[in-house]
Amino acid sequence: xxxxxxxxxxxxxxxxxxxxxxxxxxxxxxxxxxxxxxxxxxxxxxxxxxxxxxxxxxxxxxxxxxxxxxxxxxxxxxxxxxxxxxxxxxxxxxxxxxxxxxxxxxxxxxxxxxxxxxxxxxxxxxxxxxxxxxxxxxxxxxxxxxxxxxxxxxxxxxxxxxxx
Amino acid sequence: xxxxxxxxxxxxxxxxxxxxxxxxxxxxxxxxxxxxxxxxxxxxxxxxxxxxxxxxxxxxxxxxxxxxxxxxxxxxxxxxxxxxxxxxxxxxxxxxxxxxxxxxxxxxxxxxxxxxxxxxxxxxxxxxxxxxxxxxxxxxxxxxxxxxxxxxxxxxxxxxxxxxxxxxxxxxxxxxxxxxxxxxxxxxxxxxxxxxxxxxxxxxxxxxxxxxxxxxxxxxxxxxxxxxxxxxxxxxxxxxxxxxxxx
Numbered sequence: 001x002x003x004x005x006x007x008x009x010x011x012x013x014x015x016x017x018x019x020x021x022x023x024x025x026x027x028x029x030x031x032x033x034x035x036x037x038x039x040x041x042x043x044x045x046x047x048x049x050x051x052x053x054x055x056x057x058x059x060x061x062x063x064x065x066x067x068x069x070x071x072x073x074x075x076x077x078x079x080x081x082x083x084x085x086x087x088x089x090x091x092x093x094x095x096x097x098x099x100x101x102x103x104x105x106x107x108x109x110x111x112x113x114x115x116x117x118x119x120x121x122x123x124x125x126x127x128x129x130x131x132x133x134x135x136x137x138x139x140x141x142x143x144x145x146x147x148x149x150x151x152x153x154x155x156x157x158x159x160x161x162x163x164x
Numbered sequence: 165x166x167x168x169x170x171x172x173x174x175x176x177x178x179x180x181x182x183x184x185x186x187x188x189x190x191x192x193x194x195x196x197x198x199x200x201x202x203x204x205x206x207x208x209x210x211x212x213x214x215x216x217x218x219x220x221x222x223x224x225x226x227x228x229x230x231x232x233x234x235x236x237x238x239x240x241x242x243x244x245x246x247x248x249x250x251x252x253x254x255x256x257x258x259x260x261x262x263x264x265x266x267x268x269x270x271x272x273x274x275x276x277x278x279x280x281x282x283x284x285x286x287x288x289x290x291x292x293x294x295x296x297x298x299x300x301x302x303x304x305x306x307x308x309x310x311x312x313x314x315x316x317x318x319x320x321x322x323x324x325x326x327x328x329x330x331x332x333x334x335x336x337x338x339x340x341x342x343x344x345x346x347x348x349x350x351x352x353x354x355x356x357x358x359x360x361x362x363x364x365x366x367x368x369x370x371x372x373x374x375x376x377x378x379x380x381x382x383x384x385x386x387x388x389x390x391x392x393x394x395x396x397x398x399x400x401x402x403x404x405x406x407x408x409x410x411x
Binding site: 088 | 174176177180181184185188191192195196250254255256283284285287369370371383
């Protein structure tokens, strides 16, 4: 007897988009917390590395009147939605996910640079967000390269192959 | 590869997405409206020093800021502490007790200068700075400053923050009509603007920023009274050394 179960390809959920949706949830929770902290002006507890407040009160923490954390929350919610829809075999959502997470990862690298070299302080909550963004893009990149070695996309389907 | 048959898409992902959105909104609402944690302001523990900053010293040609500055201690003291703070910044409120302790310990041995540095991201910070400066015009800046910082979590979340400032003004015994007039006048706003100009010229990019004799104090040191005392004592010792004889 074996535990392996034959799963119909139509209903099997790709593991990478599922993992991506879970990572996006981490980023979403972190961003919502940072956004709320911005508006309540309550100090963010940092137990490991000093500097959350220094970073969050810097001029780089906002674009106009909008806190970057709020933009992050929107981006993570969008990433979560796209990853989940991909897991349920919705068409073209994984490509959109790739574009979105590429932008998020690039923004995160820039924000890490600002923390380390310009502000001179590290905000661990910001780093959680940055690592989540980068992880999402890495997941997309991994699935992209894995899918290149797999079956070609069906002419009848709009779906891009998503490696499991 | 077998040809796949188009199946109607399930509503399940949409339900999950809606559920996550709902949870995020409820979570955000809870975080925004929950009572301020009394321990939150003590949560930051200094563990490592941040990297050196590009604005680590005050350039001598920087604008002077509001004159005379809001000052405690002795204006002629050899050791000058200059703090740039934003009344709506959580860290500024968190370090305020340490700053008060320093003022209390050293008295006239130091010249403690407070500079307003309301960040544009904080919608009520400028009003708070003007309220404190208007109180300063009646000689009660520090009383007002302490009340504004102590009650930060209250007025920050209030739509009637100016009314809260008025209550603080009444509490410290200001002439309210005069204080209100001063909050609307140019003088108090000019002082805030002058401080802002100085901070920007120096390159202050976050609050609180504290300089001791023109040198930036790492943020983690600001919360640590022992570190602060060691730095001030070192500056006092330097100041008390006899000058080198002229060749």
